[in-house]
Amino acid sequence: MISRSWRNIAIIGVLLVLAIAVPRLGLPAFYVSLLTQTWIYGILAMSLDLLVGFTGLVSFMQAAFFGIGAYVVAIGATRYHFVDFWLTLVVAVLVAGIAAAAFGALALRAEDAGFIIITLALNEIVWGLAYQWVSMSGGDNGITGFLRVNVGPFHTTDNSGFYYLSLTALIICLTLLVLMVRSPFGLVLVGARERPRRMAALGYNVWLFRYLALVIAAMFAAVAGVLFAYYNEFVGPGSLSLDTTVQVLIMVILGGTGTLIGPLLGAGILVFLSNALSDITQRWVLILGAVYVVTVMYAPDGIVGLINRLAARARSRRELSLAASAAPAGAFNPRGGPER
Amino acid sequence: MKRVFAFLRHHHVAAYVSICAAALSLTTVSARGAENPPIRIGVLASESGTAAAAGHDMVTAWKLYWAEHGDTVSGRKIQFTFYDTGSDPARALTVARQAVEQDHVQMIVGPYLANEGLAVAPYAIQHEIPFLEPTVSADDLTQRKVNKYVIRVAGWTSSQPTHPAGDWAYDKGYRTVVTIADAYAFGYENVGGFNQTFTDKGGKVLKQIWTPLGNTDYSPYLSQIEAAKPDVVFVEMVGSDAVHFLQQWHAFGLKGKIPLIANETTTDQSNTRTLPPDVVDGIISFGHFAEGRNDPATQGFDANFAAKTGKLPSYMAAAFFTAAQWIDDAMLKVHGNVENTDAFLAAVRSVRLADSAFGPLQLDAYNNPVENIYVRRIETVTGPLAKYGKTWNVVLKTYPNVSQFWSLSPQQYLKQPVYSTAFQGIKAP
Incomplete structure (x- = not known):
């Protein structure tokens, strides 16, 4: 086991070095910008995973908070002329948090299908605002005319500078989320997902924990939205449409719910696959659809889940053969521990 | 940090996959020839x-x-x-x-x-x-x-063909209009152009209706239009919205009852080719293209x-x-x-x-x-192209050399904001 944890450290190190080196490896600028998109969508997908995977809330309104973050950047810069990155980020996260506090109070009155429908409706309301409140949001045309701003050491006007900004944001968000789901708070979320009544009986306010998770997830989504707005230097109602919500949900499911790293992988797959496929054929949407169907059929717990299952099977086979050679047949319980 | 690694321990295979994917994407750098490049x-x-x-x-x-x-x-x-x-x-x-x-x-x-x-x-x-x-x-x-x-x-x-439309409608004797259009920038700009020239001459806008994109049922709007009793209706629709609107305009018996002026996209060939001739026959519209224009180039x-x-x-x-x-x-x-x-x-x-x-x-x-802006009317296709379509837009009248600023100088025109729901170019009577 020790060797495995060292191996993991090595893997993370290599991945990190690779991610840092990518813009300097002579990779065409376009791939660097696709990776940048992956990091941004990765943050968004991980924020949704906190709800879908850990809290058991299938929220259809994550795009709304993503879009709120993006619109705060655009409206702030073009109407109120505040262009400071940190101020913008803080305002965006706060606005999204406040919105989530209001929406959460409404949506969490219901569970399961009811929750889905309410979140879907709330997302549509925010989309409708962005689409129809033309004097504020630019309506269907969206908002252009604001530029990326330099953040600390990152010269965001060039592609690699923005890449590093997004990568840094991703690493910070991933670390925070991992710490959170491993903390007692995260364990209560999982407990409330699995056995809400028992958790309530144990004295936990299940509703409050879910509510907090929803608000926190919205704040992370807003961070992604802020980055997305600066990245494109354009914000339109598409960023908070139902399409985006569904797309992010697919990233989470494709990668594997409740794994955080899975949704990041899902984001990468979606970004790269859709671009690669659309180069080859006009029917790329159809092929993407087929990929989702196959995933849901053969890897319902996502790609990370599939890999884990295969790895676990290989491990148990190895242990089995090990045990078979050491102990007489029949005395071994491959699952370990007593049968229940 | 230990927790992070403990968490990632279960996912090391995923990490390998992403390394492989990253390595693979590195190999796609391509070289290009230099002689007489395309x-x-x-x-x-x-x-x-x-x-x-x-x-x-x-x-x-x-x-x-x-x-x-x-x-x-x-x-x-x-x-x-x-x-x-x-x-x-x-x-x-x-x-x-x-x-x-x-x-x-x-x-x-x-x-x-x-x-x-x-x-x-x-x-x-x-x-x-x-x-x-x-x-x-x-x-x-x-x-x-x-x-x-x-x-x-x-x-x-967007407003280039509809400036002449407002002008033409007033000269035709229409004094009041109800406009109906998709609720987005293209709709606002189309209708704004019409309203500006129509009200400049003295016409009156009775009512403006904005419908959501992708709407399929226009009946509530059509009864509003009927109730307003306008001299003429100006419509802007795109894609399937145009198809649905024209079908229902006909089905509700408003075609032939209230004069209709359409923008370019409403009666574009891409929409009208799917509609039966009696639904679209005779509809007047304004556009910079008319597939039925009698000219060798077209x-x-x-x-x-x-x-x-x-x-x-x-x-x-x-x-x-x-x-x-x-x-x-x-x-x-x-x-x-x-x-x-x-x-x-x-x-x-x-x-x-x-x-x-x-x-x-x-x-x-x-x-x-x-460019030319054409007053177009939907008619049955005649001549050698008749086998390719049922109806098309023929030219009733040509406004030659129309500028995006209509009759104003660019400086004058650009003093006003772009058309939106808040600004429709309507001159107060």
Whole structure:
């Protein structure tokens, strides 16, 4: 086991070095910008995973908070002329948090299908605002005319500078989320997902924990939205449409719910696959659809889940053969521990 | 940190996969030959998503031109790559990046939708890439946001055909109007143009109705229109909205009862070709293209497009065909040397088409064509093209050389804001 944890450290190190080196490896600028998109969508997908995977809330309104973050950047810069990155980020996260506090109070009155429908409706309301409140949001045309701003050491006007900004944001968000789901708070979320009544009986306010998770997830989504707005230097109602919500949900499911790293992988797959496929054929949407169907059929717990299952099977086979050679047949319980 | 690693321990295989994927993507760097290099044109078209049908027309017409006229200029091959915008501005931006940063295109032609064009324009300007727009009609791109890199080759502004429409409607004796249009920028600009010239002359707007895009049931709006008792109705619709509106206008018995004036897209061939003749017959509309225009340039294009696709062309098809012609002319003028961007842009600006599928075309000082606007009426197709379609737009009257600023000077015109729900150009009586 020790060797495995060292191996993991090595893997993370290599991945990190690779991610840092990518813009300097002579990779065409376009791939660097696709990776940048992956990091941004990765943050968004991980924020949704906190709800879908850990809290058991299938929220259809994550795009709304993503879009709120993006619109705060655009409206702030073009109407109120505040262009400071940190101020913008803080305002965006706060606005999204406040919105989530209001929406959460409404949506969490219901569970399961009811929750889905309410979140879907709330997302549509925010989309409708962005689409129809033309004097504020630019309506269907969206908002252009604001530029990326330099953040600390990152010269965001060039592609690699923005890449590093997004990568840094991703690493910070991933670390925070991992710490959170491993903390007692995260364990209560999982407990409330699995056995809400028992958790309530144990004295936990299940509703409050879910509510907090929803608000926190919205704040992370807003961070992604802020980055997305600066990245494109354009914000339109598409960023908070139902399409985006569904797309992010697919990233989470494709990668594997409740794994955080899975949704990041899902984001990468979606970004790269859709671009690669659309180069080859006009029917790329159809092929993407087929990929989702196959995933849901053969890897319902996502790609990370599939890999884990295969790895676990290989491990148990190895242990089995090990045990078979050491102990007489029949005395071994491959699952370990007593049968229940 | 220990927790992070403990968490990741269970996912080490995923990590390997992503390393492999990253390594794989590194190998796709490609080399390019240097001798007599091709001219690289990126064509952004909405080949999937809500505007997919329009995208197909655009791509087909673009290819048609080069198939007819050869794809070399001054010994250089023209290499065009199509990028699918998916009818989505963010995606249009992504493929524009791909075109510029990966494929190093020397100009971008397209995309289709106004919001796509508005999203891509700042990017093209930043990278000093000529951005040539045959269909993107958002008024501001050649008005309040004019830029030397953004040129509407064979293009138009949304309100360009509707300024004459308001003028014509008043002269026809109509004094009151109800407008109905899609609730988005293209709708606001179309209707705003009509309202401005109509009320300037003394007409009155009784009511304005904005309907959501993708609406299928117009009956509540149609009863509102009937109740208002206007002299005339002005309508702007796109795509399936146009089809549904025209069907219901006919089904509710309003056709022939209240005069209807349509914008260009409502009765575009792409919509009317799916409708029975009695639904659309006789409808008046205003546009910069009329597939039934009795002129060799238009009829020739119609015939070629129809022979290729089996249907009559939409204005989008005509726009991409004529844009190809325009760009071909400009490239000839600089002997294929598109690397000198300023000279190439000047050449694009200096192109004058004596006749095209649209009629004569030349740019104003704001990079938008001064062009004919046609008063069109839907009639049964006659002549050799009759086997390709049931009805088409024929020309009743031509407003020659119409500017995007109508009768005002650019300075005067640009003092007013762009048309929106808040500003409809309506002059108080």
